Amino acid sequence: MVHSWPTLEGNVVELLPDLVRRYRGRLFWIVGGDPAIARHHVARHSLPQVEVVPKKSLRAIWLALTAEVTFFTHGFFTAVTPPRSRLVVNLWHGDGPKETTHAGDVRSTVVVTGARMWQRYKAETFGVREQDVAWTGNPRTNALLRRMTDEQWARLGLDPSDRLVLWLPTYRVGRNAEGLVWEDGEPLSTRSDLRDLREVVSRPGLSLVVKPHPMDRDDYARLGIRVLTEGDLRDADVALYELLGSSTAMISDTSSAWVDYLALNRPVAFYLPDVDRLASTRGFNVPDLLTILPGPVLRDVRDIRIFLEAVTRDPVDPALDRPAERRRIGTAPVGDAPNRLLDWLDVYQRDRGRHPLFGSAAPDRPSHRSPARRGRRPSHRAAPSGR
Incomplete structure (x- = not known):
């Protein structure tokens, strides 16, 4: 599931084609504005696997609670820390020197950044560890x-x-x-x-x-x-x-x-x-x-x-x-940021004992994550599909 504001916010729009290609489940795009704008984009860019759902609907709430993986740019029913069985990715809407306020109700598993300077700041602001901040570049930079x-x-x-x-x-x-x-x-x-x-x-x-x-x-x-x-x-x-x-x-x-x-x-x-x-x-x-x-x-x-x-x-x-x-x-390199993020997330999933979601092959080299986290016994419980 993805959610963006405005509807055509670049971090979601640029991520969608690679999600369609790499994620095997159904994809839902939750929109708070005019759904026709999102549907026009889906049709124009040949993304038939993406279903547009109005934010002000019971179905949107259900998807927010049960989706296997969620991407958002401004928070979306995210006041509760997600359970370990779900992957919730805070794409946010960029980096920079403006102070981020009212972030206490924006919870996620992972936060994305496009600049080293703000990696630690994003971790502190959104209540995650620094190793949970993906320095992969904002997908919109594609x-x-x-x-x-x-x-x-x-x-x-x-x-x-x-x-x-x-x-x-x-x-x-x-x-x-x-x-x-x-x-x-x-x-x-x-x-x-x-x-x-x-x-x-x-x-x-x-x-x-x-x-x-x-x-x-x-x-x-x-x-x-x-x-x-x-x-x-x-x-x-x-x-x-x-x-x-x-x-x-x-x-x-x-x-x-x-x-x-x-x-x-x-x-x-x-x-x-x-x-x-x-x-x-x-x-x-x-x-x-x-x-x-x-x-x-x-x-x-x-x-x-x-x-x-x-x-x-x-x-x-x-x-x-x-x-x-x-x-x-320390701006991230331009080009292919969506795939860098999805690859990073698959490594992240393996390191926390969960199954990868985006089809990346297991890396030949040792993981870049902490040994303590790698040493955990993998969980064999299936994640909710949200489908």
Whole structure:
């Protein structure tokens, strides 16, 4: 069983094809939004083994309680520690410096990470041991290697010959799926220093595009620059990470997407005019955010201009890179993250005396897990099938 939010969250969407290929049981996709979106994706990508089930149903609750294996991105009826007979995998929705709150009701067997820097933090946050955190990369990173087709560029109204710079800000004013609204800072579109941004980006050969967070309530169109929403990407049949993989550079702040993007070795800058306020409202999980960032920090529109000019002139300019910071973050390699995760999970299952679920052959080398765990007598009780 898989559960994602938003429905087309990349960590589930990119995992599904390999689950279909490697898992022998039935697959259920629990969706909290419009089931038609998930069914359209299943049909378009030829995944007939995947059955879409609305989250607000008794069947979804039953599946959550009995499924042999569960993958989720934001928690799903997970306030109780799963029994040893079940494998519950917290894919989560990325890594990064934002503090994770309200995680006490998100329990799992395993947690996934895409960056060494946050491996221990995720273990502590979600109440698992560090060896239960799989450093395999986020499954969604597979899409970074799929360049957009000419047809997809056309659907988005973008020129593939331009330097495409994506701006992925985290939300200052947000609203979640339950309608709860909160404010961590002033909306970026109201900042006076961005009034000249339209003029800054009006240069031949450059496209600056804002992709807001799904929970963002800001109206970036007021800045006079291009905005692409979740709906725009869905209508164009473009995954966010396909768009990222087709870009030249990124501007972000505390979004988890920049951590995954590091694997491409492309320029990343950080627009953080309100870093002190974010530290006090949102909270960071690192002592000093500015010291870990693997790219220039942009404080105003002048800094943005300098960065865009450098990217337009030479996107591989060493001056745009921070190799020491990149190495310190320890981003997982890009490519085949779903299969790395499924292989890792099969080894994990064997080490805890359970049967592997995804068809991996037993490793020829000794397990990388602790001898104490390997020494346990294997259990011969069958896991609930959930089918």
